[in-house]
Amino acid sequence: MPGMLYADRIGHTFYMPDGALPALHNVTFAVAPCSLVCVVGASGCGKSTLLRILAGLLKPSAGRALLDGSPIEGPSPRVGMVFQKANLMPWRTVERNLTLPLELNGVPRAEREARAAALIELVGLEGFAGAYPAELSGGMAQRVAIARALIYRPGVLLLDEPFGALDALTRERLGSELLRIWQASGNTVVMVTHSIQEAIFLADRVIVLSGRPGEIVLNLEVPLPRPRALDVVHSAGFGALSARVRAAIGA
């Protein structure tokens, strides 16, 4: 069941030995069920911090995050998280990496394997169930990470620059893949990215954070029709949208 996220005046300050470091300030936005929202902003503006708060990994110092109306107080099986690095366990095969979340929850083996098989197909890794992470390319590893986040059947999928470490071509391909997976699994998705083009191509809504502390400077709806083909990036509408996002980041 797709979830609805709400960030309610979230602020966060890190207290370091050499002073306070405000990372986020008064961040408020809503993510509609089944929608895909991208968060962009300069490096260090608090994007990962925001995502960690939404994932329940970090308690914000101000405001709160809500999932379907109730406060997020810790990690929940309703929220799947994909980190910047694939974060796979090198000693587990692809299949056993996928089923780790289920193992931790005592799901019986037969069901674990069935779900893993379905997800391996969904992310297009047929034939690699028994491979170890060291035998995968960066893009393949990231697909495994996405599949692992989906295995709980979470309502919300959070992705922190999942394609950040990949080359441009693989990145484009995986972006289209993500759209396909998103449509097939019907999740609510929040994704952090560095790339304006990627954000507009993927998202229903693009949220732009300013430099430190991160504050929302633009919450832009992307009215481009779906399904989107890769060449949508050359359209006039796309150009206008990316000009607005770029201006907001620069401001």
Place this chain on the structure above:
Amino acid sequence: MPWRWLVSPLVALALLGLWYGVTAADLLPAFMLPAPGDVFEAFYEALEAGSLPYHIGVTLQEVLLGLASGLGVALSLGYLLAKFPLFERILAPYIVGLQAVPIVAIAPLLIIWFGSGTQSKIITCALIVFFPMLINTVVGMRQVEPDLRDLMRALNATRWQTFRYLEVPAALPVLLGGLKVSATLSVIGAVVGEFVGANAGLGFMINSARSVFDTPTVYVAVFTLTLMALALYGLVGSLERRLLAWQRRREQPGSFAS
């Protein structure tokens, strides 16, 4: 490279030949270096008489029990040290201090405290094994990737699950490295204990044979100890190959089909 498997046996054979040559040419007096045949004869006699199996049994028991208890303490203490930095700050000076005490020097004390039976040897052995294993445990636990810890947290893993599914497998390569060192050290530990005061074991066998100038028997015991250490090392090695099979899955850079 099929001939690679021949190299080690060939080296052994060459050394045996050299040994034989030296004794046949009378380059060294027999009480220093007995002929291979004499050593083999002594070996056979000790085997027949049952003294060799008996001493092997005693030493092996000391080694295994010492290794097990040293490992047990080192693993649990190492885990606590890695987990709780405060604990480490308090204990580190004492642990390093303990390591600075030469075990050989306190072996006589251990005999005084625990008697000349197997108990004192087990403790000597455990003490020698303890430190390298402790260090490796701390290092192994510390090198667990913080990102994977985040993952376990995001998955709501309990402390026990994090230990079982993340910390143990992640630290395993380093732990097994420590175990390799410890396995060979454990034999040394037991023999040191036996040298100082014992009435059984391979170290005792060396001591008593030496006192009656029975050099071939000394050699028999030395070879047996070496084989014991090698066997333990090999055992850990095969354990490593089984448990860390995933590490060898990646094709080695520059390796052509062999």
